[in-house]
Structure formats: structure tokens, C-alpha cells
Amino acid sequence: MTAPLPALAAVDSVAQPDHGRDERAGFHPEQPDVQHDRSREDHAKDQPVEKVVMALHAAHPEKGSMTDYNFAYLDEQTKRMIRRAILKGIAIPGYQVPFASREMPMPYGWGTGGVQVTAACLTPDDTLKVIDQGADDTTNAVSIRKFFQRTAGVAVTEATTEATIIQTRHRIPETALTKGQILVYQVPIPEPLRFLEPRETETRKMHELEEYGLMHVKLYEDIARHGTIATSYDYPVKVEGRYVMDPSPIPKFDNPKLSDNPAIQLFGAGREQRIYALPPHTHVVSLDFDDHPFVASKAAHDCDLCAAQDSYLDEVITDDQGSRMFVCSDTDFCRSRREAGHLGRLGTPLSEVEQ
Amino acid sequence: MTPEALLGGFIDAPVQSAHAFRAGLEALARPGTLHSLTGATPPAPMSVAAGVLILTLCDGTTPVHLAGHHDSDAIRDWVTFHVGAPLVTAEKAMFAIGTWAAMQPVGRFAIGQPDYPDRSATLIVEMPTLAPSGPHLSGPRLSGPGIKGEARLALPETAAFVRNRALFPLGFDCFFTAGSLVAGLPRSTNVEAN
Ligand SMILES: [Zn+2]
Numbered sequence: 001m002t003a004p005l006p007a008l009a010a011v012d013s014v015a016q017p018d019h020g021r022d023e024r025a026g027f028h029p030e031q032p033d034v035q036h037d038r039s040r041e042d043h044a045k046d047q048p049v050e051k052v053v054m055a056l057h058a059a060h061p062e063k064g065s066m067t068d069y070n071f072a073y074l075d076e077q078t079k080r081m082i083r084r085a086i087l088k089g090i091a092i093p094g095y096q097v098p099f100a101s102r103e104m105p106m107p108y109g110w111g112t113g114g115v116q117v118t119a120a121c122l123t124p125d126d127t128l129k130v131i132d133q134g135a136d137d138t139t140n141a142v143s144i145r146k147f148f149q150r151t152a153g154v155a156v157t158e159a160t161t162e163a164t165i166i167q168t169r170h171r172i173p174e175t176a177l178t179k180g181q182i183l184v185y186q187v188p189i190p191e192p193l194r195f196l197e198p199r200e201t202e203t204r205k206m207h208e209l210e211e212y213g214l215m216h217v218k219l220y221e222d223i224a225r226h227g228t229i230a231t232s233y234d235y236p237v238k239v240e241g242r243y244v245m246d247p248s249p250i251p252k253f254d255n256p257k258l259s260d261n262p263a264i265q266l267f268g269a270g271r272e273q274r275i276y277a278l279p280p281h282t283h284v285v286s287l288d289f290d291d292h293p294f295v296a297s298k299a300a301h302d303c304d305l306c307a308a309q310d311s312y313l314d315e316v317i318t319d320d321q322g323s324r325m326f327v328c329s330d331t332d333f334c335r336s337r338r339e340a341g342h343l344g345r346l347g348t349p350l351s352e353v354e355q
Numbered sequence: 356m357t358p359e360a361l362l363g364g365f366i367d368a369p370v371q372s373a374h375a376f377r378a379g380l381e382a383l384a385r386p387g388t389l390h391s392l393t394g395a396t397p398p399a400p401m402s403v404a405a406g407v408l409i410l411t412l413c414d415g416t417t418p419v420h421l422a423g424h425h426d427s428d429a430i431r432d433w434v435t436f437h438v439g440a441p442l443v444t445a446e447k448a449m450f451a452i453g454t455w456a457a458m459q460p461v462g463r464f465a466i467g468q469p470d471y472p473d474r475s476a477t478l479i480v481e482m483p484t485l486a487p488s489g490p491h492l493s494g495p496r497l498s499g500p501g502i503k504g505e506a507r508l509a510l511p512e513t514a515a516f517v518r519n520r521a522l523f524p525l526g527f528d529c530f531f532t533a534g535s536l537v538a539g540l541p542r543s544t545n546v547e548a549n
Binding site for chain 2: 091121180208
């Protein structure tokens with residue numbers, strides 16, 4: 001029935017089981033908590049943006065303008081390989097396509113998978129937005145934006161509505177995406193079954209046979225222990241009734257936005273060498289139970305700056321007495337609302353700030 | 356190799372292939388929509404769009420099958436010179452180019468393995484015209500990922516694509532090309548006759 005292709009050597013090599021993977025991922029069966037992964041990733045952020053930019057200069061000492069690099073940094077053969085993987089990902093929504101990830105001039109925790117997918121998609125006509133946990137101004141987001149300004153000469157923006165490609169770490173923008181946009185996710189652990197089964201050969205078999213019962217057992221254990229499904233990030237989804245997929249460590253509040261989205265959604269995992277995709281208007285369902293339906297929860301507050309009632313909030317400690325405020329994690333969304341005159345409990349009208 | 360084989364490639368490959376990939380991505384991600392591919396002039400009877408797809412996606416690591424009249428000296432030389440892809444039989448192809456009739460029987464093409472469904476062929480099917488429907492073609496209904504509600508695309512037949520969908524997640528994926536136009540039909544699309 002099946003007529004196997006002669007696999008590419010490079011692709012074949014990444015498909016081999018990697019017994020060190022679960023250790024590197026910091027993701028253990030007894031600690032299936034995405035917070036571990038997030039803190040591990042954050043180590044990479046200790047490296048300041050200046051150091052990465054300096055590393056780029058060191059590699060090309062006399063250079064500095066975009067013309068000194070191949071367009072979007074990667075060589076053409078690498079981009080072709082990534083593009084072929086993206087197209088197969090689009091054809092098989094939710095399935096993880098192996099690809100031969102390249103070294104990028106930044107640490108893995110910076111989202112090298114997302115960066116490679118973005119590099120393979122960019123044209124000079126694009127307008128790129130990069131967010132890290134909803135914010136455009138973190139070191140990680142600024143660094144990636146600068147990287148593509150330098151290597152691809154693309155326009156950049158912080159406005160979700162103006163962007164043609166948005167690379168994201170851990171959030172989906174609040175502003176609804178539109179046809180023609182591409183959302184590229186940085187993915188640390190692409191395999192949703194990894195914390196149940198460390199062996200790649202086994203998880204691949206489980207996807208093949210649609211053996212997803214253990215995933216439901218894990219979620220049900222949450223309910224038994226906490227009375228509710230405690231998983232709040234990285235909440236697994238099922239795509240078009242077939243593949244169980246890891247949506248990357250977005251808050252489960254964002255999960256409903258995965259489904260029927262008019263934009264193309266692409267997921268890149270650099271260290272784990274996987275690309276997967278959701279075409280527009282793909283049906284995506286968060287795993288749940290009849291007696292414990294999925295709830296896209298958020299903090300029960302309004303944004304203290306823009307009074308939004310329906311956006312995902314970050315809790316911010318404002319002084320050493322433990323005072324706190326809740327603000328939109330999506331900085332562009334929050335600013336847009338304040339510019340439109342919405343004012344939260346602790347917000348200052350923008351006109352006063354400017355004076 | 357004829358001198359003509361050296362002509363008709365990209366002038367600015369990084370930028371032209373970037374635009375071409377985006378058009379191909381939109382086509383496959385939104386089955387039934389038509390997109391423009393320009394910048395290559397392959398030897399007849401290969402269309403501009405098919406030539407652009409080959410320049411954008413194929414290289415020495417992607418075995419290519421040239422079907423029927425596309426298996427000419429001129430096209431062999433052009434593909435070899437510009438992308439260096441090994442030319443192979445249908446069974447071994449990662450990409451195949453030709454008319455639908457020349458591709459028969461399509462059961463020869465790789466549909467992937469149950470654990471690696473991505474190891475499947477991509478067929479670039481040359482069409483006389485490309486349209487959602489036409490005077491002689493009333494396109495079948497398409498639904499599934501990438502399609503809001505339903506779409507229509509005139510296909511060379513319906514049954515083969517119904518069979519291909521039944522193999523999901525295995526199956527081949529198609530680009531349809533005519534002149535400088537391209538449309539995509541991934542294996543995930545449900546195809547229903549009118
Ligand atoms: Zn706000």
C-alpha cells in the first residue's frame with residue numbers, strides 16, 4: 001500500500017531516537033509542568049542582545065548591512081528544505097515534520113525554530129512583528145526583529161493589524177488575525193506526548209495509531225488531584241480529529257484562537273528539529289471531558305491600564321509592599337485601547353503621559 | 356545540453372524564490388484559490404508556474420519525475436542545469452511534473468509511511484486552464500483545512516482525489532498549474548462531485 005520515499009540523509013538522522021532529549025528538555029514524567037521549561041528557556045535570555053549582535057559582527061567583522069548576508073540569513077538550499085517541510089506540514093495539519101535544523105547566531109532558547117521558519121517565509125515586502133509573551137519590547141523580541149531587519153531588510157511593526165508575519169513566543173495576539181497573515185510560533189517541545197513517553201520511536205508510533213488514551217489519563221489525573229485540569233500552558237489540542245498537537249507554551253486562554261483562524265499558523269522547534277502547521281480555518285479542539293469541559297481561563301480582573309475585560313493578563317508586583325496590578329500581556333493591544341481612550345483602574349490618559 | 360537549457364532561471368533567486376514560496380504556500384494552505392507564479396521561463400510544454408515551483412522547491416536532494424511530454428531532452432536539461440535534481444521513475448519521485456493523463460496511474464506515487472506521512476510525493480499537474488469553474492468545467496466542491504465553508508476548483512477528475520483523501524494522513528499533495536497560475540490541493544481536502 002505504501003510506497004516509501006528514499007528519505008533525505010539529513011532528515012533521516014533527525015528522526016532517530018534521541019535518548020538525551022528528555023533530559024535536555026527539562027521535562028520529566030514526574031514534573032510535567034511547563035513552568036520548568038519556561039524557566040529553562042529563560043536562561044538563554046541571560047545572554048544580552050548586545051552579545052548576540054556582537055557575535056554576528058565577529059563572524060563578519062567588516063560587515064553590517066543586509067547585503068552582506070544571504071537574504072534572510074539562511075542559504076537557499078536550507079530555505080528550500082524548510083519550505084518543503086512547511087508545505088508537508090500544511091498538507092498534514094498537526095503532524096510534526098522532521099527538518100534538519102541549522103545553527104543560528106543565537107541560543108536555542110531564543111526560538112531558533114521560529115526564526116528558521118520565519119526566514120523561510122519572509123519576502124522583502126513583508127512587515128514583521130515579533131512578540132515574546134505578548135510584548136514587543138523584550139530583549140528576545142527586539143533581537144529577532146533586528147536580526148531580520150539586518151538580514152532581510154524587512155519593515156517591522158508592533159501593530160498586529162499591520163504585520164504580515166508575526167513571530168511569537170508563548171502568546172497569540174488578542175487582535176483577531178486576518179487572511180494573508182502568518183503566525184510563526186517558537187516551540188521548545190513539539191511533542192505533546194513527550195512527558196508520557198521519552199522515546200521518539202514510541203511517540204511516533206502512538207501518533208500513527210492514534211493512541212492518545214494516556215494523554216486523557218494524564219488530564220484526568222489532574223482532575224482527580226486538583227478537582228480541575230491544572231494544565232494552564234501548553235494545553236494539548238486535537239487537530240481535525242486526527243493528530244494531538246502541542247500548541248507551544250501559550251496560555252490555554254489562547255487555545256480557542258488556534259481553531260478556525262483565518263491566518264496560517266506555523267510552528268518551529270529548532271533544537272527538536274520539527275515543523276508543524278495549521279492551515280487557515282483548521283478545526284482545533286482542546287482535549288477535555290464531558291464532565292470537565294475545557295475552559296479558556298484568565299485572571300478574574302480587568303486590565304488596570306486599559307480596562308479590557310477579555311484579554312489575557314499578567315500580574316505585576318508594583319512595590320515591595322506587595323502591591324500588584326493586572327495588565328494586558330499583549331502590549332500592542334493594551335496601548336491601542338488606551339490610545340482609543342479606554343482607561344483602567346490605574347491607567348493614566350496617554351495625552352497626560354506625553355505632556 | 357542545449358544552450359536554451361541555461362536560460363529561463365531566476366535572476367535574483369533569494370527574492371524570487373521567497374515570493375514564489377509564499378504564493379505556493381498560500382495556494383496549498385487555501386485549496387481552491389489561484390495564485391500567480393512568475394520569473395521562470397522553462398522549455399515548452401512546461402508552464403511558467405510549474406517551472407517556478409521546480410526552481411523554488413527542488414534541488415539535488417529531491418528526485419523528480421518528468422511525465423509524458425514533459426520528459427523531453429529540453430526539459431531534462433533545464434531541470435538538471437537549474438536545480439540538479441535526479442530524474443527518476445514515478446515510484447521514486449518526491450516531485451512529479453506532467454499532465455494528469457501522463458501521471459496515470461497515480462497509484463505509483465509515494466503516499467508516505469504511517470509513521471512518516473510527510474515522505475510522500477508532490478504532484479505538479481499541468482492543466483490547460485485553471486479556474487474555480489468554467490464553461491465546460493463545473494468544479495467539484497472542496498472542503499476541509501484551509502477552506503472556510505466550501506471552495507470550488509475545476510479538477511481533471513474527482514474519483515482519484517476522493518481515494519487520496521481516504522488515505523489520510525497518507526496521500527500525495529498536488530499543485531495545479533496553467534500559465535503563470537497555481538492552485539493547491541493537499542491530501543487533507545475533501546472533494547465532492549457536483
Ligand atoms: Zn490592557
